[in-house]
Amino acid sequence: xxxxxxxxxxxxxxxxxxxxxxxxxxxxxxxxxxxxxxxxxxxxxxxxxxxxxxxxxxxxxxxxxxxxxxxxxxxxxxxxxxxxxxxxxxxxxxxxxxxxxxxxxxxxxxxxxxxxxxxxxxxxxxxxxxxxxxxxxxxxxxxxxxxxxxxxxxxxxxxxxxxxxxxxxxxxxxxxxxxxxxxxxxxxxxxxxxxxxxxxxxxxxxxxxxxxxxxxxxxxxxxxxxxxxxxxxxxxxxxxxx
Numbered sequence: 001x002x003x004x005x006x007x008x009x010x011x012x013x014x015x016x017x018x019x020x021x022x023x024x025x026x027x028x029x030x031x032x033x034x035x036x037x038x039x040x041x042x043x044x045x046x047x048x049x050x051x052x053x054x055x056x057x058x059x060x061x062x063x064x065x066x067x068x069x070x071x072x073x074x075x076x077x078x079x080x081x082x083x084x085x086x087x088x089x090x091x092x093x094x095x096x097x098x099x100x101x102x103x104x105x106x107x108x109x110x111x112x113x114x115x116x117x118x119x120x121x122x123x124x125x126x127x128x129x130x131x132x133x134x135x136x137x138x139x140x141x142x143x144x145x146x147x148x149x150x151x152x153x154x155x156x157x158x159x160x161x162x163x164x165x166x167x168x169x170x171x172x173x174x175x176x177x178x179x180x181x182x183x184x185x186x187x188x189x190x191x192x193x194x195x196x197x198x199x200x201x202x203x204x205x206x207x208x209x210x211x212x213x214x215x216x217x218x219x220x221x222x223x224x225x226x227x228x229x230x231x232x233x234x235x236x237x238x239x240x241x242x
Contacts, residue, residue, distance in 0.1 A: 004231070008040070008233075010060045011040060012038075012039045012040055015039045015040065015043055018070070018105045019158070020191065021069075021103075022069060022070060022073065023065065025064060025065070025066045025069070025100060026066055029063065029064050032087070034063055034093070035063060036063060036064070036066045036067065037066070037067045037070070037160065037186065037233070037236040038233035038234065039233075040232050040233050041186055041232060041233035041234075041236065042067070042070055042181070043207055044184075044230070044232050044233075044236065044238075045067075045070070045071060045074070045158065045184065046074040046103065046182065048156065048182055048238070049071060049074045049078065049080070049082075049156070050074070050078055052132070052155060052156060052180075052182050053075075053078065053080050053155075054075070054080070054082055054154075054155030054156035054182070055080065055081070055082055055083065055155055056083050056084075056085075056151075056153070056154045056155050056156075056167070057071055057075075057082050057083070057084045057085070057154060057155065057156045057157070057158065058083070058084075058086075058087075058153060058154040058156075058157045058158070058176065059071070059084060059086040059087065059157075059158045059160070060086075060087050060139045060143070060157070060158065060159045060160065060161045060169050060173075061086075061139065061159070061160040061161030061162075062086040062087065062088035062093065062097045062134060063088070063093055063097065064092060064093055064096045064097050064100060064175060065086070065096070065097030065098075065100040065132075065134075066100075067158065068084050068086045068132050068134075068159065069101070069104060071131070072084055072130070072131060072132060078241065079129065083131050083132075083133070084131060084132045084133070085132075085135065085151065085154075086131045086132060086133070086134050087134075087135050087136075087137070087139040087142050087143070087161070088134065088135075088136055088139075089136075089137065089138055089139060089161070089162075091125070094125065094127075094134060095134035095136075096221055097127075097134055098127035098129075098134050101127060101129040101132045101134060102129045102130075104130065105129035105130025105131075105132070107126050109113070125137070139161050139162075140168045140169060140172065143172035143173070144172060146176060148175075148176065152174075153176060153177055153178040153181065154176050154177060154181060155178075155180075155181055155182070156181065156183075156184070156185045157173045157176070157177065157181065157182070157184070157186065158180045158184045158186070159173065159183065159185045159186065160185075160186040160187065163190060163208050163211070163212055164207060164208045164211045164212075166185055166188075166211070166212065166215045167211065167214070167215045167218060170183065170184075170215070170218075170219060174224055174225070174241060176188065178215075178241065179241055179242065180240065181240070181241045182238065182239070182240055182241075183225070183238075183239045183240075183241065184236060184237070184238050184239075185236065185239075186200070186233065186234065186235075186236055187217075187233075187235065187236075188209065188215075188229065188234070188235035188236060188237055189231075189234045189235030190205075190209065190234075190235075191234060193205060193209055194209065194212055194213065194216075194235070196209070198210060202223060216229060216237070219237060219239060222239075223242070224241060224242055225239040225241060225242060226239065226242060227239040227240075227241045240241070
């Protein structure tokens with residue numbers, strides 16, 4: 001059987017690097033050990049954007065903002081003026097992402113008034129620049145506070161945050177979706193640990209391992225969703241809301 005890592009490296013060799021500031025952000029994050037989406041993961045996201053042409057995207061897990069900026073650029077290149085809401089727990093990473101959004105926004109004006117009116121009153125730090133709105137806080141709690149009346153429904157949702165919380169994120173994602181919305185979850189392989197049995201995983205990692213396996217079983221049997229599990233990057237699930 002072919003070695004999967006060699007297959008993955010072979011496929012990634014066909015993927016071009018980003019251009020300009022995106023590559024700078026990506027390289028800097030990798031150098032500092034900050035997680036960013038893998039090359040073939042971003043290629044699938046780009047393809048899904050081209051197919052579904054989302055006007056509103058929700059991202060769960062901002063890190064330093066690379067993936068949100070990548071999705072905005074992918075949409076813009078296809079003539080889609082997508083609006084992105086992205087959620088980040090870590091205040092330092094959220095602050096860095098906010099600076100990246102401001103530095104690379106198409107318009108230098110920041111819609112601070114919108115953030116103050118709808119979010120600051122709820123105690124959430126907020127930055128809005130270049131069609132990207134960043135909310136800092138616990139993603140699950142922020143999602144629970146988000147209402148369809150305020151945000152509408154999202155055409156595409158990308159989940160790449162605390163793996164043990166994927167079930168909670170998915171429930172809220174479905175609530176904030178419409179029929180035909182796409183929900184993508186990244187890193188479902190847990191760097192390969194998902195393939196191991198419960199007892200072969202380090203004790204400290206067993207809770208995440210078990211919850212991810214339960215999550216995958218649930219979304220494959222969820223009547224609200226049509227889901228495919230893919231061996232792209234560190235594993236991805238792609239669900240369409242029925």
